[in-house]
Amino acid sequence: MLDLLTGLVAAAHGRCSYAEARHVVDRHERIEVRGGRVERVDAGTSEGIGVRVRAGGAWGFAATTDVSRGGAQAALERALALARALPDVPAASLAGIDAPARGHWSSPRERDPFAIGLEEKLAVLLEAEAGLRGDARIVRTQASCLSTATTTAFASSDGAAYTQEVTACGGGIQAWATAGGELQVRSYPSAHGGSVAQAGWEHLMGLELAAHAPRVAEEAVALLTAPPCPAGPTTLVLGSEQLALQVHESIGHALELDRILLGEASYAGTSWVGAADLGTLRYGSEHLDITADATTPGGLGTFGWDDEGVAANAHPLVARGVLRGALSDRESAAAAGLERSGGCARADGFARQPIVRMTNVSLQPGAAGSLDDLVADTGEGVFMETNRSWSIDDRRLGFQFATEVAYEIRGGELGRLLRNPSYAGVTPSFWASMDAVCSPAAWRLHGLLNCGKGEPGQVMRVSHGAPPARFRDVEIGVA
Amino acid sequence: MSGERPLELAERGLGLTEGEAQVTVIRERSLVSRFARSHPTQATRVDTSTVEVLCVRDGHTAAASTDRTDDEALVAAASRAAAAAQASAYSGPGSYPGLPGPAPARAHEGHDPVTARLDPTTAGRALEAAFAAAADGGLEAFGIWSAGAVETAIASSAGVRATDSVTDAFAKVICRDGEGRSGFASDTAVRAADIDVAAVARRAAERVPRGALGDVAPGEYPVVLEAEAVGVLLEFLAWLGFNGLAHAEGRGALSGRLGRRVAAPAVNLSDSPRFAHTLPRAFDAEGVPKAPLPLIQDGVAHRVVHDTSSAAVAGGAATSTGHALAAGGTSDGPVPTNLVLIGGGAADEHELAAPIERGLYVARLWYVNPVRERDALLTGMTRDGTYLIEDGRITRPVRDVRFTDGVLRLLEATEALGARQRLVSEGEFYGRRFATGVVCPPLRAGGFRVNA
Numbered sequence: 001m002l003d004l005l006t007g008l009v010a011a012a013h014g015r016c017s018y019a020e021a022r023h024v025v026d027r028h029e030r031i032e033v034r035g036g037r038v039e040r041v042d043a044g045t046s047e048g049i050g051v052r053v054r055a056g057g058a059w060g061f062a063a064t065t066d067v068s069r070g071g072a073q074a075a076l077e078r079a080l081a082l083a084r085a086l087p088d089v090p091a092a093s094l095a096g097i098d099a100p101a102r103g104h105w106s107s108p109r110e111r112d113p114f115a116i117g118l119e120e121k122l123a124v125l126l127e128a129e130a131g132l133r134g135d136a137r138i139v140r141t142q143a144s145c146l147s148t149a150t151t152t153a154f155a156s157s158d159g160a161a162y163t164q165e166v167t168a169c170g171g172g173i174q175a176w177a178t179a180g181g182e183l184q185v186r187s188y189p190s191a192h193g194g195s196v197a198q199a200g201w202e203h204l205m206g207l208e209l210a211a212h213a214p215r216v217a218e219e220a221v222a223l224l225t226a227p228p229c230p231a232g233p234t235t236l237v238l239g240s241e242q243l244a245l246q247v248h249e250s251i252g253h254a255l256e257l258d259r260i261l262l263g264e265a266s267y268a269g270t271s272w273v274g275a276a277d278l279g280t281l282r283y284g285s286e287h288l289d290i291t292a293d294a295t296t297p298g299g300l301g302t303f304g305w306d307d308e309g310v311a312a313n314a315h316p317l318v319a320r321g322v323l324r325g326a327l328s329d330r331e332s333a334a335a336a337g338l339e340r341s342g343g344c345a346r347a348d349g350f351a352r353q354p355i356v357r358m359t360n361v362s363l364q365p366g367a368a369g370s371l372d373d374l375v376a377d378t379g380e381g382v383f384m385e386t387n388r389s390w391s392i393d394d395r396r397l398g399f400q401f402a403t404e405v406a407y408e409i410r411g412g413e414l415g416r417l418l419r420n421p422s423y424a425g426v427t428p429s430f431w432a433s434m435d436a437v438c439s440p441a442a443w444r445l446h447g448l449l450n451c452g453k454g455e456p457g458q459v460m461r462v463s464h465g466a467p468p469a470r471f472r473d474v475e476i477g478v479a
Numbered sequence: 480m481s482g483e484r485p486l487e488l489a490e491r492g493l494g495l496t497e498g499e500a501q502v503t504v505i506r507e508r509s510l511v512s513r514f515a516r517s518h519p520t521q522a523t524r525v526d527t528s529t530v531e532v533l534c535v536r537d538g539h540t541a542a543a544s545t546d547r548t549d550d551e552a553l554v555a556a557a558s559r560a561a562a563a564a565q566a567s568a569y570s571g572p573g574s575y576p577g578l579p580g581p582a583p584a585r586a587h588e589g590h591d592p593v594t595a596r597l598d599p600t601t602a603g604r605a606l607e608a609a610f611a612a613a614a615d616g617g618l619e620a621f622g623i624w625s626a627g628a629v630e631t632a633i634a635s636s637a638g639v640r641a642t643d644s645v646t647d648a649f650a651k652v653i654c655r656d657g658e659g660r661s662g663f664a665s666d667t668a669v670r671a672a673d674i675d676v677a678a679v680a681r682r683a684a685e686r687v688p689r690g691a692l693g694d695v696a697p698g699e700y701p702v703v704l705e706a707e708a709v710g711v712l713l714e715f716l717a718w719l720g721f722n723g724l725a726h727a728e729g730r731g732a733l734s735g736r737l738g739r740r741v742a743a744p745a746v747n748l749s750d751s752p753r754f755a756h757t758l759p760r761a762f763d764a765e766g767v768p769k770a771p772l773p774l775i776q777d778g779v780a781h782r783v784v785h786d787t788s789s790a791a792v793a794g795g796a797a798t799s800t801g802h803a804l805a806a807g808g809t810s811d812g813p814v815p816t817n818l819v820l821i822g823g824g825a826a827d828e829h830e831l832a833a834p835i836e837r838g839l840y841v842a843r844l845w846y847v848n849p850v851r852e853r854d855a856l857l858t859g860m861t862r863d864g865t866y867l868i869e870d871g872r873i874t875r876p877v878r879d880v881r882f883t884d885g886v887l888r889l890l891e892a893t894e895a896l897g898a899r900q901r902l903v904s905e906g907e908f909y910g911r912r913f914a915t916g917v918v919c920p921p922l923r924a925g926g927f928r929v930n931a
Contacts, residue, residue, distance in 0.1 A: 032810055037539075037574065038567035040810065043559055044544035048527065062524040065546040078524045085599035086512065086519040087607050118566040126570055139729045142810075178729050183853035263515045265661075266621040266653050269845075351525050389850045391881075393860045398881055398931055400858050402850050420851065424881075424931055455623045456511050456523055456912070478930055479850045479858060479883045 001067075002163060005155035008051065008072050012157065015080055018054040018094065020156035022307065023047075023067065024350035027114065032144040033125040036133065039142075041118070048350035051075045057089030063351035095333035095341045097310060100159030105304025106166070108297075109200030113147035113169040116201050121145060124209070125171070131213025132175045135221050139178050145171030145204055146196055146449075152307075160309030168300060168461065170196030170447060171204050173213055177220040184223035184419065186404055188212045190241045191387050196447040196461070197298040219405060222417055229406050229421035231477030235378055236423055237470050239371070239385030242403050243363065244446040244464035250427040251283070251290055252361040252464070254396035255317050255325070257332035257342070259356075268453050269394025272427065273323065275336050281323040284431025287469075289364035290318040292327055294343055299463035300447045301346075301359035308354055310343035317361065321431075329356045348458035355454050360445070362465030366437025371468045374438055376412040382476055383407045383414060384421050389479075400424040402479055422479040430471060438467035485528075485632035486642045488548055492530055493634040495550065496557040499535040501578055501635035501806045503764065504528065507912050508595070509627035512602040517610040517620045522602065529911065532556045533806040536564035538573030540788075540807035575807060576791045578637040579799060584768035587752070589759035591670040594646040595628035602626075605676040609652050612680035618654040618687060620680055625649045626671045627912045633806075639766035647758055647914035649904060650674045653863055654683040660876070662686025663843050663863030665707065667904040667916050669758065686842055686864040688876030693867065695877045695929060701838035702927035703831045703868065704889075708844045709820065710903035710917035712857070713748070715847060716886045717814040719855045721750075721774055723785035723802070724812030727793040732855035732887060733780050741780045742890035745823055748775040750784065750802075750815035756902045757817045757918050767801040774815065775890075786813040816913075822920035823896030829873065831895055831923040838868040839880075839927060850883060858883040858930075881931035889924045897921040 005021040012019035029043040049072050050063040060083030062075040125143040132141035148168045155161045172194020174187045189195040189207055197203045238246065258264050259271045273281060283290075294312035296302055303312050308330050316324045328338060329345035345354035368374045375383065389402035406421030407414040425433075445465040452459055483491075485504040492502035506528045513521040530553060531544040541563030543556040567573065605624040613620035626648040633641045648671035655661040664682035666674045704712075716732070718725075725731040733741065742748075752769035753759050762768050765787055773781050782800075788808030790797040802813035825831045832840060842864030850856045861879045868874065897920035904916035 033570070034810075036570065037572075038570045039573075040807065041541035041563035041567060042544075043542070043563065044531070046529070046544070046546045048546055058519050058522070060522050060524075063527065065527045065529075075526075078526075082510075082512075082522040082524050082599045082602075085603040086522060087603060087610065089518050118563055119569060122566065122569055144810075176728070176730055178853070181853065183730055183851070262621070262655075263520055265515055265655065266513065266623060266651060270659075351527060353521060353523060355521075389848050389858065391846045391848050391858045391860065393879060393881070394845055394862055398860070400881060400883070400931070422850065455513055455521075455625070456509070456525070479856065 001153045002155060002161055004069055004072060005153055006161055008076055009155050009157045012053060012076060016053040016055045018157050021049060021051045021072065022350060023049050023153040025151045026349055027149045029147045030144065031121055031125060032142060033129045034142050036130065038122055046349060049075055050350045050353065051079045052353050053079045053083055055080065055083040057091045058083045058086045061353040093334055094330035095338060097158060101162040101305040101309035101311065103162055105164040107198045107302065109167045111201040112167065113201045114149060128173050128209035128213050131210050132173060132217045135217060137177045137179045137221050137224060138175050138217055140176040143173045143209060144194065146193065154309060156309050158309065162305055162309065164304045166198060166303065167200060168196055168198050169200055169203050170194055173209050173216060175217045175220040177224055179224045182224050184220050186216045186220040187386055188216045190446060191404065193449045196300065196449055198300055198302050199298055223405065223419045226417040226419040229418040229477045233473045234476055235381030235470065235472055236474040236476060237374060237378060237381060237383040237409065237468060239383065239468050240444040240466050241446050242385055242387050243466040243469055245387045245390060247361060247363050247464050247466055248448060249390060249392045250396055250399055252358045254427065255327050256356045257326040257328040257336055260326060261332055261335055267455050272395040272397045277323055278326060279324065282321055283318045283323050283428060284321045285434050286320045287366050287434050287437050288318050288321045288431050290361060291316050291364060292342065292359050292361050294359035296360040296445065296463065298445055299360035300461035301463050306343045306345045307347045308341065308345040310341045310345065313343050315342060327356055327358060329354065332356055346460055348460055352454065352456065352458045355458065357460045358462040360463045360465065365440040365443045365467045368436040368438045370442055371438060374436055374468055374470055375409055375414060378409050378470060379412055381409040383409055384423065397427050400478060421476065423474050423476045424478040425474055433472045433474065434469055435472055436470040438469065442467040485630045486634065486640065488530065489632040489634035492532060492553045493636065495553050496532060496534065497561060499578060499636050501533045501633060503531045503806055504632045505911055506630040507627065508597055509912050510597045510599065510602055511623055511625040512606055513623045514606050515621045517613055519606055530556065531806065532560045534560040534564040535575060535578060537568040538575045539564050539567035540575050541567060542807060574791050575788055578635050579765050579767050579787055581638040581640065582768050584641060584761040587759035587761060589645040589669050591646045594626050594648055594671040597626055597628065601671060605650065608677040609680040612677045613654045613684060616654065616684040618656055618684055620652055620654055622652040624676060627914060629912055633766040635766060641762050641766045643761040645758065645760065648674050650676050650679050652680040652683040654680065654687050656687055660688045661863045667902045690876065693875050693877045695839065695880050697930050699926040699928055701835045701925050703828050703840045703921060703923050705828065705842045705921050706901045706919050707903045708841050709919045709922055711844045711847055712886045712889065713818050713820060713917050713919060715849065715857055716855060717818060719849060719852050721783045721815050722812040723783040723793060724789035726783040727789060730852060731783065732853060733783060737780050737782060739780060740778045741887050742775055742778040743893040744778040745896055746775055746778050746890050746893055747821040749773045749819050750817050751819040752817040754817065754819045754918055757819065758914050758916055763801045764803040764805050765799065767799045767803065769801045772800055784813050784815050789813050816915045818917045820919035822898050822900045825895050825897045827897060828921050831897060831921060832868045832873050833871040835868045835871060840866040840868050840873045855886045857886060880929045882928055883930045884928040892925040893922050894925060895923045
């Protein structure tokens with residue numbers, strides 16, 4: 001296939017200023033167990049070629065499931081026709097690359113999830129799901145797992161010719177309880193699909209879903225009659241998973257360079273950060289250190305090369321609270337006057353073109369010890385964990401989150417369970433209020449499966465690492 | 480692509496299965512051109528075919544899909560789905576009652592052969608029109624123009640042989656001035672020729688606030704919601720309230736409320752797959768014909784929607800209402816995809832605003848998500864055009880605000896509806912193209928809860 005792609009971009013020579021071709025085979029399997037029964041097994045393989053060309057300053061992209069030489073050639077012709085049909089765009093260069101991407105990269109795994117028998121997977125999920133049932137107030141119980149494998153071959157007119165293989169696996173459990181008009185949900189190890197990582201079946205087994213099921217069910221039921229989360233300003237300790245989503249929404253998206261340059265204004269939105277702010281803007285307190293790292297082991301944003309052939313790298317976005325970098329591809333980097341792309345061009349399968357995406361954007365650990373240490377040091381406040389609801393404005397400034405669970409903090413210990421917790425804030429003041437971050441041992445990496453962006457829509461998998469952290473004077477109980 | 484028609488391919492695939500099975504073929508051709516700062520930025524042309532095989536064994540369903548159409552790939556998909564369904568029986572009998580049988584689907588006018596040509600020069604002209612209209616106002620244009628053609632064919636062992644062809648076109652323009660103030664407009668139709676992109680851009684330009692933006696304090700305000708905002712709220716109500724699976728499991732926002740008044744008497748909401756201006760569909764993902772279904776009549780909640788799977792969970796006399804989003808059902812449940820809210824008597828947003836002494840006019844909502852599903856409580860932002868209403872007139876622009884409010888509460892507090900319905904769509908065709916929209920008018924409601 002790589003030969004076909006290399007020949008295809010060679011055929012584009014003289015007809016456009018740049019061409020790239022990607023062949024992608026995406027394999028997935030999702031298994032869901034509900035109410036003591038196997039509810040659904042979905043498996044699939046998609047395969048196709050996406051061709052992107054740049055004629056003058058205009059892009060054209062065409063995708064096809066016809067992976068023959070003729071099909072690929074037809075896609076190239078459609079991409080060229082598309083670029084030429086558009087109104088003129090001033091020609092602009094792309095950021096340079098250090099060396100053409102060549103070779104092969106694959107993500108590590110111990111047990112190929114596609115080599116595990118379905119019976120073994122079902123046994124694990126059925127056991128976990130059974131542990132959620134028993135209380136009549138539990139109205140829905142679910143255990144699920146997801147396995148994916150993506151094989152990519154890429155060639156570009158800049159001389160790139162690489163292949164890479166990525167395997168990911170994970171899952172989780174959820175219980176919904178209802179009584180007296182109240183509906184509550186608890187999830188483990190996280191909401192929105194559980195914990196998925198770039199790994200094999202060993203990742204799911206390491207989650208020990210069955211061992212956590214009784215606690216998850218008990219908490220879902222207990223939430224039905226728990227006192228409501230109080231309203232007002234307080235000291236807020238966020239658990240690692242909720243903080244990961246907070247990083248995603250209020251830092252990761254805000255630092256996508258295409259948004260900063262208004263390229264996403266029609267859909268995803270813009271950013272409160274300006275291109276001139278790089279290097280000077282105070283984003284948060286001195287405890288705020290954020291990195292974008294496409295080499296993080298297990299991260300869903302980890303790869304050998306991005307979808308423009310730029311090698312994976314790690315770079316700081318915020319250091320001691322000051323903005324130091326942004327997430328970029330070759331086009332946005334050049335437009336902002338940067339010498340090199342940040343290596344953040346990623347595409348959702350063969351039928352979508354690469355756009356600026358997060359890789360693994362993480363909050364670096366601090367020195368506040370464990371969560372218990374942080375709670376003990378906090379005295380009075382509220383601890384929230386596991387996302388339930390999220391919303392942020394189109395400049396990534398004003399946000400509101402709700403979590404599945406909260407506990408009051410009294411006398412340096414976790415106290416009563418609280419239901420329907422929520423909090424709200426404004427990005428820079430919120431991060432400025434962060435005065436303690438837990439230590440490396442409390443740092444966890446969380447996969448996020450549903451990051452939406454782009455038109456036509458693209459869903460990207462990314463990861464965020466974070467330890468628990470503390471924020472002062474946060475408005476809670478807002479919903 | 481071969482010359483094989485989607486239904487022929489589906490039948491060939493079905494011939495390679497054993498036992499109870501359904502084969503679905505989806506052939507998508509689409510074109511999307513994006514623009515920013517009055518320049519083209521991305522242009523995407525997609526030509527794909529997908530074959531999905533669903534096998535049913537002892538009440539369990541399993542599906543396998545492939546983008547290849549050769550016999551080897553189809554056999555592999557069929558074998559995989561059959562093996563998975565069989566293995567699922569390990570847990571005992573499943574709840575799926577079996578694939579629905581054939582039923583005649585009514586023809587619709589949801590396909591336009593000219594739109595289906597996907598001529599890239601049409602996209603080029605659309606963008607030029609948007610740029611020119613924005614430039615007339617000293618503004619920059621951002622947005623997309625998109626058209627798609629989707630053929631769906633279903634062949635099942637229960638005897639279903641169904642085929643449907645639809646087209647859709649969508650244009651969205653955000654005009655923006657140098658200060659970052661923006662206005663939004665969009666249009667959706669079956670025929671690309673029915674979308675006047677210049678007019679859309681002019682409407683967006685007219686909505687760009689002039690002058691400094693004021694602030695609104697948290698509180699409750701009488702509000703006029705434009706059709707775009709109403710459509711988003713109703714789409715969430717589809718998931719939270721009319722979803723038959725959530726309802727059957729006691730998680731739905733209408734649980735225990737069917738047959739009771741949940742909205743103002745002026746509210747009449749239905750799922751109407753052949754209503755004027757909607758994006759029609761002949762049948763659902765299991766081949767069950769689409770038919771009009773009243774959901775709220777004169778403010779009273781009447782029913783929820785089902786696919787075959789959720790109807791089995793609901794039990795009793797429940798049957799599929801033709802709302803399966805995937806063969807065999809989905810974990811999230813069935814939803815109506817052709818919502819129609821009947822209009823009222825107000826000529827336009829200005830007439831709706833007339834009785835309001837002090838309130839808000841909201842052009843569009845953004846990043847809306849549920850806070851508490853059972854209450855249909857949502858939060859989100861206003862965007863691209865939020866104005867004060869003072870003494871009955873839409874006056875000064877204000878900064879976007881956050882709302883946290885219940886959809887059903889807003890419908891209960893609805894005082895008047897506009898006469899003119901529009902098909903509104905967010906144009907977010909995630910994954911496979913499945914264009915949907917809500918036909919609705921603007922409305923006036925009391926007590927819109929602004930909390931930031």
